[in-house]
Amino acid sequence: MAKIVITGGAGFIGSHIAESLVTDNEVVVIDNLDGYYSPSLKQRNLDSISAKGDYTFINGDITDLKFVRSVISSDVDYVYHEAAQAGVRISVEDPFKPNDVNVVGTLNVLQSSLDAGVNRVINASSSSVYGKVEYLPFDEKHPTQPVSPYGVSKLAAEHYCRVFNEVYDLSTVSLRYFTVYGPRMRPDLAISIFTDRMLKNEPITIFGNGEQTRDFTYIDDIVKANLNLLKKSNADGCAMNIGGGNRITVNELLTYLRKITGSMSEVIYSDQQKGDAEHTLADTGFAREHIGYVPEIDIENGLKKFVEWYTKSLQHLS
Numbered sequence: 001m002a003k004i005v006i007t008g009g010a011g012f013i014g015s016h017i018a019e020s021l022v023t024d025n026e027v028v029v030i031d032n033l034d035g036y037y038s039p040s041l042k043q044r045n046l047d048s049i050s051a052k053g054d055y056t057f058i059n060g061d062i063t064d065l066k067f068v069r070s071v072i073s074s075d076v077d078y079v080y081h082e083a084a085q086a087g088v089r090i091s092v093e094d095p096f097k098p099n100d101v102n103v104v105g106t107l108n109v110l111q112s113s114l115d116a117g118v119n120r121v122i123n124a125s126s127s128s129v130y131g132k133v134e135y136l137p138f139d140e141k142h143p144t145q146p147v148s149p150y151g152v153s154k155l156a157a158e159h160y161c162r163v164f165n166e167v168y169d170l171s172t173v174s175l176r177y178f179t180v181y182g183p184r185m186r187p188d189l190a191i192s193i194f195t196d197r198m199l200k201n202e203p204i205t206i207f208g209n210g211e212q213t214r215d216f217t218y219i220d221d222i223v224k225a226n227l228n229l230l231k232k233s234n235a236d237g238c239a240m241n242i243g244g245g246n247r248i249t250v251n252e253l254l255t256y257l258r259k260i261t262g263s264m265s266e267v268i269y270s271d272q273q274k275g276d277a278e279h280t281l282a283d284t285g286f287a288r289e290h291i292g293y294v295p296e297i298d299i300e301n302g303l304k305k306f307v308e309w310y311t312k313s314l315q316h317l318s
């Protein structure tokens with residue numbers, strides 16, 4: 001049994017990782033239940049972990065080094081670092097908070113992990129580090145030119161992870177997630193918003209002409225990639241793509257959702273938002289070679305699973 005700290009474990013991805021680890025490990029979740037989206041959704045995520053097994057929840061802020069040190073102590077084996085100020089658009093409005101949480105917070109996690117002698121830190125990074133597209137799919141050699149303050153903060157955090165490996169010999173790996181979706185996903189993400197509107201037959205606003213493309217990754221594939229890293233040390237110091245391996249346009253996404261929900265929602269096209277990437281598509285060859293990562297859930301099946309879950313959770317609320 002390993003002792004595993006999960007920062008941001010009350011969030012979407014962190015709570016799924018925690019859920020998959022609680023039965024066989026001592027899990028400690030740290031999260032400040034930040035108000036970026038409803039803390040009651042985060043409480044629901046924590047309840048889902050409890051339903052699977054016992055774990056410890058500690059409410060605290062990763063920008064507080066003293067707090068992080070007090071949790072990441074010498075008996076901790078692994079750290080999954082998922083806490084962040086996520087979201088591109090909020091970072092365009094206020095670049096300081098993403099910098100504090102994503103850069104300073106990551107530095108605090110790394111320094112505490114180094115001092116505590118942790119075996120490995122697995123850092124949640126993002127496809128947003130690529131930004132301007134020079135070619136597709138993105139492999140890890142593609143230039144990194146983020147187009148939002150969020151992307152800059154995730155790239156800086158990645159570099160800190162690499163440097164802590166190269167300079168201080170701390171085992172670190174960064175996983176560049178490509179738009180993650182699935183049950184309990186963040187309510188500010190497109191699939192969540194579109195599904196909600198479609199199930200209520202309400203109008204949907206698309207920013208841009210809908211021809212921008214995304215590589216969507218189902219949450220179970222993300223969890224699997226993370227779990228593989230408990231055993232594999234051959235990617236230390238690296239950043240790797242974790243994507244679904246296919247891209248679809250936002251218009252195609254709507255077509256899939258319409259087919260699944262039978263919705264009559266009207267679609268309204270509006271101006272493109274600042275900071276949004278034009279296209280994303282992951283080359284997952286590096287992850288396949290190093291950690292045996294192969295995405296298994298395609299978009300159509302993933303959306304069906306998500307809509308089924310969302311419909312049930314709406315019924316539960318009403």
Ligand SMILES: NC(=O)c1ccc[n+]([C@@H]2O[C@H](COP(=O)([O-])OP(=O)(O)OC[C@H]3O[C@@H](n4cnc5c(N)ncnc54)[C@H](O)[C@@H]3O)[C@@H](O)[C@H]2O)c1
Pocket residue numbers: 007008009010011012013014030031032033034035042060061062063081082083084085086087101105124125126127176177178179180181186
């Ligand atoms: N969801 C995606 O599509 C996606 C894509 C690429 C990268 N990521 C990255 O994956 C990670 C998890 O994302 P998510 O979608 O689960 O987001 P989320 O917002 O659901 O989870 C992040 C959690 O971190 C917590 N948190 C925020 N600030 C904190 C602080 N100062 N101290 C302690 N906890 C704090 C929040 O309360 C939240 O529960 C993040 O690092 C994000 O940047 C997500």
